[in-house]
Amino acid sequence: MLEKQLSINFFLKPSREKSDSRGVYLRITVDGIRKETSLSHKWDINRWNQKAGRANGTKEDAKTLNYLLDTIVSKITKYKLELLSNEEPITATVLMDYIHGKGTSKAKVLEEFQKHNDEVFKLVPKEYAIGTHERYVTARSHVAEYIRYVYGKEDIEFRELNYEFVLGYEHYLKTVRACSNNTAIKYISNFKKIVLLAVAKGIIPSNPFVQYKPKKTKLNKKPLSKEELSILENKEFTNERLATVRDVFIFQCYTGLAYIDVFQLKKSDITKDEEGNLWIRINRQKTDANITIPLLPKAIEIMEKHKDHPACIGKDIVLPVRSNQKMNEYLKEIASLCEISELNTHKARRTFGSTVTLGNGVPIHVVKEMLGHHSVKQTEEYALTEQESIKTEMQILKGKLEEKANKQTDNFTDLLESLKKLNPDKLAQLTTFINQLNG
Numbered sequence: 001m002l003e004k005q006l007s008i009n010f011f012l013k014p015s016r017e018k019s020d021s022r023g024v025y026l027r028i029t030v031d032g033i034r035k036e037t038s039l040s041h042k043w044d045i046n047r048w049n050q051k052a053g054r055a056n057g058t059k060e061d062a063k064t065l066n067y068l069l070d071t072i073v074s075k076i077t078k079y080k081l082e083l084l085s086n087e088e089p090i091t092a093t094v095l096m097d098y099i100h101g102k103g104t105s106k107a108k109v110l111e112e113f114q115k116h117n118d119e120v121f122k123l124v125p126k127e128y129a130i131g132t133h134e135r136y137v138t139a140r141s142h143v144a145e146y147i148r149y150v151y152g153k154e155d156i157e158f159r160e161l162n163y164e165f166v167l168g169y170e171h172y173l174k175t176v177r178a179c180s181n182n183t184a185i186k187y188i189s190n191f192k193k194i195v196l197l198a199v200a201k202g203i204i205p206s207n208p209f210v211q212y213k214p215k216k217t218k219l220n221k222k223p224l225s226k227e228e229l230s231i232l233e234n235k236e237f238t239n240e241r242l243a244t245v246r247d248v249f250i251f252q253c254y255t256g257l258a259y260i261d262v263f264q265l266k267k268s269d270i271t272k273d274e275e276g277n278l279w280i281r282i283n284r285q286k287t288d289a290n291i292t293i294p295l296l297p298k299a300i301e302i303m304e305k306h307k308d309h310p311a312c313i314g315k316d317i318v319l320p321v322r323s324n325q326k327m328n329e330y331l332k333e334i335a336s337l338c339e340i341s342e343l344n345t346h347k348a349r350r351t352f353g354s355t356v357t358l359g360n361g362v363p364i365h366v367v368k369e370m371l372g373h374h375s376v377k378q379t380e381e382y383a384l385t386e387q388e389s390i391k392t393e394m395q396i397l398k399g400k401l402e403e404k405a406n407k408q409t410d411n412f413t414d415l416l417e418s419l420k421k422l423n424p425d426k427l428a429q430l431t432t433f434i435n436q437l438n439g
Contacts, residue, residue, distance in 0.1 A: 005031050006080060006090075008073050010053040012045055013038075020045050024065070026072060026099070028092045035092040037100070039072075041065065072099065088159075107203045108155040110147070113140045113194050129260055129285055131324075139190035146172045158204045161195065166212050181217045188214065223351040223382070226359070228340040229253060233298070235338050242337075244309075245330040247302045248321050252348030253356060254299040256371050259324050259345040260285045266316040270295070270303075289372035296356075353382030 007029045012022040024041040027034055043065065047056045054069060055062035079098050083090045117136045124130050146169050147156055166188070173184040192209050199207050224232065233250055237243040252262055261284060269282045278295040295303075303318060311320035321327070324345060331343035349371070357367045368379040 005029075006076075006095075008076055010039075010069050011050070012043060012048055022048075024069075028076065028095050028099075030090060030092040030095065033092050035096040037096060039068075041068075075099070107158050107198065109158055109161070109194070110140065110144055110155045112158070112198055112203070113143065113191075116194055116197065125285075131260070135186075136190055139187050142173065142177065142187050143169070143191055145177075149176065158195075158198050161204065161208045163208050163211050166208055170214070182219070185214045185216055188212075221347075221350060221381075222341065223347065223354040224253070224340070224343075226355055228338075229351065229355060231338050231340055232334070235334075237334075237337075242330055242334055244306070244320055245322065245327055246334055247305065248319050248327070249331060249334075249343065249345070249348050251299050251302045251319060252345065253351045254296045255280060255293050256349050256352035256357075257293075258284070258286065258349055259321075259327065262319065263321045263324075265318045267318055268316055270318070284372040287372060287374070289374070291370060291372040293370050350382050353379065358383055 007027075009027045009029075011025055011027065013025045014022050021042045022045055024039045024043050025036055026039055027036045029035075043055060047062065048054075049056050055065045076095055076099065079095065080090055083094070113136075117133065117140060120128050120133050120136055124133055144154075147153055149172065150168060169191070170184055170188060173179045173187055174181065177184075179187065195204075195209060196207065198204050232246065235246070237246065248262065251257075252259075255262070257265065257280070261282060264285065265280070265282070269280055271279050271281055273279060278300060280291075280293040280295060283290050306312060306319055309320045311317060322330070328344050331345070335341065335343040353367055353371055357370070358364060364376055364379055364383070367382070368376050371379060371382070373379050
């Protein structure tokens with residue numbers, strides 16, 4: 001780090017009152033940028049050496065003040081050398097904060113990240129899913145790897161973070177870690193939460209993410225089509241494991257439940273109204289949103305089918321749901337056997353939101369409530385694919401055009417029938433009149 005131009009001066013500053021007693025001030029200047037502060041001392045201007053910046057005379061009070069000023073110079077010079085040795089930034093603000101006893105926070109990034117993760121873990125499963133904790137653990141490990149990769153350290157202090165760090169971390173995730181754009185943004189978002197907490201605690205004065213405006217890549221996450229859903233429902237499996245996983249997936253397709261919600265679904269979550277209709281009434285694990293979903297016949301059929309499953313007997317469990325990892329693993333196998341598009345647990349929720357509900361005319365605001373979304377904008381992402389929307393609109397247009405064509409044909413047929421009823425003389429007169437118009 002290059003040597004900084006530092007100057008330390010003391011001077012007297014007049015007060016509003018006309019008096020020879022004035023306040024003693026400290027001025028620190030680094031590379032032309034200066035900071036001033038009062039030392040909370042008063043001194044007689046007639047006993048002050050302006051050029052030396054010290055008190056005149058050999059009296060005890062003058063010696064005491066000069067000793068204080070010399071001590072301040074010594075402390076600043078020593079701290080400057082310490083910053084220089086550690087290759088840390090030297091500014092007038094940093095030095096002035098040191099004199100005021102504020103110093104600079106020594107809090108480290110990974111230490112704070114670990115504290116946050118420990119706090120999240122203590123709130124599992126009351127406020128967080130175990131998967132949320134695992135994501136933060138992974139996010140911390142990526143930040144740790146980046147710090148070792150770039151700085152060659154096991155940790156760094158928060159004050160070393162800046163916009164350049166954020167951009168470098170994004171580049172590292174996309175290149176060294178080979179993360180997709182959206183995955184990189186998710187990891188950065190996890191890290192950003194830790195940084196914002198540090199800002200709120202006063203560990204760092206500013207947010208290095210202020211200028212960072214990432215853009216997610218829009219993905220075309222297609223739901224199952226009606227044809228694919230039908231194939232999946234009617235496929236016969238000799239393997240009980242695959243048949244059970246398929247049934248759980250279909251149950252999700254007809255309820256819109258996310259994996260964690262169907263995994264935790266209890267028999268006590270199913271209620272019956274006055275008309276005998278069954279409803280699911282739960283709070284979503286992810287958002288804690290209260291949702292109410294009517295059970296469709298297919299979902300009820302699957303519940304009845306598995307009520308005597310060993311995993312459900314004697315327990316308050318609706319379905320025998322495996323781990324998310326196993327579910328997705330077996331769903332890939334099922335998709336291959338059924339020769340349909342790739343399957344995963346979230347695709348079932350998307351299928352409910354589009355093919356099962358919106359595709360059958362259920363209003364989008366109703367679908368929003370059943371999915372537990374905060375806004376219709378979220379639900380719009382689950383809407384029919386562009387191809388399906390175009391297909392639907394073209395069918396409507398086709399019907400209108402056919403109706404118009406049929407109406408014109410009917411009018412022409414009626415005209416011919418009317419002409420046939422005219423006597424020969426009237427028909428001849430009409431023909432002559434038309435020829436004259438064309439003539």
